[in-house]
Structure formats: C-alpha cells, structure tokens
Amino acid sequence: MGRPGIPNEYKDLVILRYLSMYQYAGKVTNLPTAIQKIRHLVGDNPNTLLKFAIVCNESRHPELAAQLLEDVLGTNPDLETAYYELARAKLAMQEPNAAIYVLENARRKFGATYGTEFLTGFAYSIQEDYTNALRFFTSAEIIAVTAANGRTNELLCFYLGSAFERLGNYPQAERYLRLAIDLRPDFDEALNYLGYMWAELGTNLLQAKQLIERALAINPNHPPYLDSMGWVLFKLGRPKDALPYLQKAALLAPFVDPEIYDHLGEVYFSLRQYSKAASAWQQVLQVKDTPQIREKLARALKRLKPTK
Template sequence: VRLYVLEHQSEKGLAHLDHLLDERPDDLHAHVRKAQIYGDMKNFPAAIQELNDVLEARPNELRVRDFLGLLYEEMKDYDRAIATYQANLAIDPTFFDSVLHLGFVSYRLKRNNEAISYLEKAIKLNPKRTESYLLFGLTYFQMEDYQSAKTKLEEGILQDPANAELHFNLGTVLDKLNQFDEAVREMQQTLELDPEHADALNYLGYSYADRGIKFEEALDLTRRAVALKPHNGYYVDSLAWALYKLGRVDEALEAIQRAASLVSDDPVIYEHLGEIFLSREERDKARDAWLHSLQLDSTNESLKKRFREMGFGEPIPTISHQSSTLVP
C-alpha cells in the first residue's frame, strides 16, 4: 500500500486495502490507512466515514477519534473538531494529543484564554512534548504578550535544544522586543539546525536589508528562501528589497512586481513597489503604488508622511488606484 501511495496510485492502494478487509474486516490498521489515503486525496467524507465505522464498533479507540478531529480541522470544521477531541477527554481526561489539539484549535479561533488553559494542562501531562511550548509561544505572540511568549519558548528549548522551530519563533519574539542581536543569534541557530528553514532565511535576509546592513548576505539569504519556495510572494518581496538596497533597481522592480502578482493584497509589497518606482524616477507610478498600499492599510502613518515629503499632496486613496496598472 505504501508503494502505491508513493507512486501516486492511491486507487490501487485502496483496492488492496479493500481486499485485505474482505479477509480481515476488523483490521484496525487497514481501516485507518484507508482513511489516511482518502484524507491525502482530500476526499474527507470518505475518510470520516471510514473512521466513524471504526468508532461505532470500537468507541474507545482514542487515537482513531483524534485522527477524526484532525480531519475536521483540515476541513476547517472547528466546532466538530472540538466536539471530537472533547469526546476523547470524556473517556480519558489525560489523553495528551486531544488536549494539545484543543489548544491548537482554540489558538486558531483566537480563543486565547482557552488555548492557555489547554496548553497548561498539556505541559502538566507531558512536559517533554515541546509542541505545547511552541503553541504557547504562538498564543502569547498572538496576544502581543511577547515577554510571556519568550519565557515559554525558552522553556521549550530547555527541553529540546535542537528544535529549530522553537529557536525560529524565539527569534521573531526577540525582534518584537527590540532585541535585534539576540534575534539574529536565534535565526542563525535555526539555520545551523535546519539550513533549509525558509522562514528563517527570509526573516534574517529581510531584517538585514531593511536595517541597511550586510546587503550581500541579505541577498544570498533571500535568494535561498525563494529557491526553496519560489511561489511565496513574501519571500520574493524580501528578495526585491535586498536588490533595491544594493542599488540593483531594475532587478528589484522585476522581483517586486512578481511579488505583487503572487500576493495582491499586501500593503508592504506596494509600499516597496512605490520606493522602487521612485528610485527609477517614475513618480506617477510611485504615487499610485503608495496610494494602493494605503488603500490596503490606511493606518500607515510613516507612509503618509513619506507621501507628503515627496510632494504628492494629501494621501487620499480612492478606488481608482488599482494594482493592475502597476503590475504587468
């Protein structure tokens, strides 16, 4: 079955499992494997039906029900996911995975206090599982309580010093706390642990470029990020910004326009586009790019100030400033 799946022959894998289940209808692993294949195929109704059939006969299979909850999460049916995980805890309140997943769903729904409650319980149940600390950090980050996020991520690193995700997220928190040198060290540690951590490559490269330091390294880092994820518009924006800072404005324009075509609703990309147009003395296009940026984010006071300083008058975006005139 694994070979069929690896060779993208899922239907043959399902047929093999059906044959196996004809002979051994109670084979739990075969039922779960069918559900996994259906899930990979995005055939969620079939996957859910398969798991519900198992649970009807064996209602105490907590891992099966937890997998069912994950399928509901993937469908963004969070109410059913929550009910499914809570059904597990009604049977066994100490079942770690469902406690953790309730914390994650609560975080996704921005029910931060509920998330914290579940995550505190998860850490008490198993302090060695670092997912809890990572999710704690993300929850506090979402609450803009960066000091608490830092504390939890550092606790996680004590449990697992080689966890690249913990180091990366600690770096983002330290940046928010204006501890740039410490943030850089965490990003560098992330890349030592995982040289292809695209988020760390992008974050560090953009940070260097935006602060006006280490331009060549910034270019190398952002290029590596884009090579790993060429269709990530935010990474392409970082590459464009590094090129712009190096004075390579023609290449920067090509990259920033590609970024805008990949992410059409990001105000920072259009702010960068305006700066690049301005460096090419294309003032009308710079003005329109900035107006479009302000249309997407009217709270950007520094851009409004820059707009006035460039002699463009009052920055009043209207629906006429469309991105289609700025991006080929």
C-alpha cells in the first residue's frame, strides 16, 4: 500500500514549511533539491509552482525560478504574477532583453501595469538606455499615483532620480532622490546617491557629507559609500582625511573598481605622492582605458623625479 497523499488544503502549508526549513537552516544552496522533492510530492499545480518560483527568486536561484515559471505559463498563461516573476528572474540572470520580451507579452495580455512599466524601466537601466528607462519609470509613476492609494514609493523615486541623473537633469534627479529619502529616511542607497551626485557637481558639499555619513552609519563597510566619503572630503579640500576612506574602499571592493582607483589617484596626486598616484591610475587602465586616465597618468609620471 502506498503512502497516503497530502490533503489539498494542507499542501501549501507543508510546502512553505519545508522551504522555510531549508532557508532558515542556512541551506539555501540545497533549495533546488528541496523544490524538486516537493514538486514530486505535490504535482505540477501552476499556483504551487508559482510559489516555488517566488521562493527561488527571493533565494537567488533565478535559473530555477525561470524554469518553473516557464512551465507555469505554459500551463496557465493567465497568471499575471508569473510574468513579473519570470521577468525578475531574467533580470537577475543578466538577460534584460528576455525580460523586456516577457513584459511585452504581459502588457499585451493585461495592459500596462505598474509591474510591466517598472520592470521594463529597470531592464533598460541595466542596458544603460536611460532614455527608455525614464520613459517606463514615468509610466509606472503615473500608474502608481492614479491607483487607489494614489502614492508613489521610494524605490520608484530612486530609479527615477538615477535615470534623471544619468541623463544630466540634476534638478529632477535631486527632486526624486530627496523624495525617496523622505519616504524612507534610512534608504542608504538614495542617501549615498544624492550625496555623491552633489560631490561630483561640487555643490552642497557639507550636506553631501552628511548624507553619506548617514549611509555609512547603516552600512559602514560598503565600498561605494566609503568611496563617496573619500571623494566628498577631497572636494572639501581635505585629501588627508579622504585617503583612509578610499584605501579602505579599494581594499574591500571585490574587484578593481576604476572609480575608486581614479579617486585614489587624485588624492595621492594632491598629496604629492606621485608614484602612488601613477600606480592607482595604472590600475584603472587595466580595466578601463580612457584618454582622460592616460592623461592623468602622464601628468603623474612627469612629476616623478628621475632616479639615479
């Protein structure tokens, strides 16, 4: 006699409990195995597979999520959420064109929604097509503010601000980044973004420093925030104070970040440590060869005293 099946009314509870055991035990890498076992246990119900896929996306298993979601949509193409989750999986897999294609299908079926517009904007941002990104983020904003609650959200404001900044519209970038911070005062990415933008522009430097300090208080060892603090201190005419932040940023970065090393070069040069400045800019050239960096390197090498 076979093992008795799980009653339908308890299946979701068993599934979620089983998955949570894997997650909370720190066994996220075993999640694909867990899902395959549960799938064998409960069958191929589209709603159940959709729940699996959401867990996969949240647990950073986008390839498995995409596989499940393609099965879901093949069985039930009317599950709207499945399109958004599949687009998220494709974005996590660095496949923005595939995500845009999925979202176009969703738009044809359900019309323009906040999900289709926001995620399409995000996909274009990954491609550095900020004109189209802004177009879709703006569409998402219109949908958000005309919905029942009539409100935008901090994440959308952040990406709108980012797109405006990339397109050189700094007043609008500031407006949306400020709004993102107003909506969520501990939004460290927005705090850092606005502070760094001001540092780059050479405006509101004391306010920029305060914003970056708030971001660092939330995430003190994040290389981009350390870099921002070093850069704003440099812009404030404090290269000696800037140097430890930039050195720590370079040390903690998982790869040679050309922006961090460019900033290091500028600080070393201002401190007349020309050999170290040249070394920093040589590091930049290994990953990002530009005429501007070559010019800086030549300037540093020219200042070096000839050795005897």
